[in-house]
Amino acid sequence: MDKILLIGGPEIAKYTVAGSLWPMISKRTGIVFEHVIKAIESSEKLELFISNIRKDPTIKGFNVALPWKEEIMKHVDIKDDFTNKYGICNTIVNTNGKLTTHNTDVFGIVEPYEKIAGKIDKKSVLILGAGGAGRSLSYYLSDYKNCNVYLFDIDRTKFKRLIKEIKNIRVVMDYEEVDKIITKCDLVVNATPIGKFFFRTNPDSYSSPIKFETILLAKYTAVFQEMNYYPIETEFLNIASHLGHLTIEGTKMLAFQALKTLDYIYKSNFVDTLGFEINQEIEQYVHKNL
Secondary structure: OEEEEEEEOOOHHHHOOHHHHHHHHHHHHOOOEEEEEEEOOOHHHHHHHHHHHHOOOOEEEEEEOOOOOOHHHHHOOEEOHHHHHHOOOOEEEEEOOEEEEEOOHHHHHHHHHHHHHOOOOOOEEEEEOOOOHHHHHHHHHHHHOOOEEEEEOOOOHHHHHHHHHOOOEEEEOOHHHHHHHHHHOOEEEEOOOOOOOOOOOOOOOOOOOOOHHHHOOOOOOOEEEEOOOOOOOOHHHHHHHHOOOEEEOHHHHHHHHHHHHHHHHHOOOOHHHHHHHHHHHHHHHHHHHO
């Protein structure tokens, strides 16, 4: 039987719904495969994992979560345009032992946005969080969609590399500047883990990467989009929704990027036909497990 994997750090099983998501996708698409979640603890174990993947023709591909999205690039054979240019991927296709990289994180944000809110080209976008998917999204929107990208992270060390790689991403240095920038933005994306819950664990608090008073400053037409999918409506989205903004949940990112992975592996086109249906099933699952 074919296998599709998800690899990540030691705690990957605590926050992923992949174990339920992929059986839903298999049932909906009619493609039969087994999904496996694998925690990888070290660079040495990652290298061993890659060596074993090449020898196993049943493993058709795998998704990559933090902390391996960059390091995995050292071990592949073919890189698509985006991952080759920016050195970060989350999807790998295994074709007879040859590994090809893709990045479906950016697709998972852009595709549902455009289906719900219209074209994203040339929009002004504030991205909260400069690690992992936030950085990938910054690159993509700036370079491929001609967006004005504003990037904020409390860890300023993340900015040095970004400034060198892309000239037209504007770094937002503090919360006071966030208050000024948000007034001109068409889209605000939470790419931080703030607001995320672990499954079957009572949250310590409900939190948002920016406060109510900051969200209140956004123009009425601004869209607020979340990368976290548990809970479905984070505090970030809850505040924005109460203030009348259009919001897009992280479950949509999850559904669309998963189907895009399947499309890369099997050269199919399930994204257009099943994206919102899979999203609805994910939301039902999250509600039951909250």
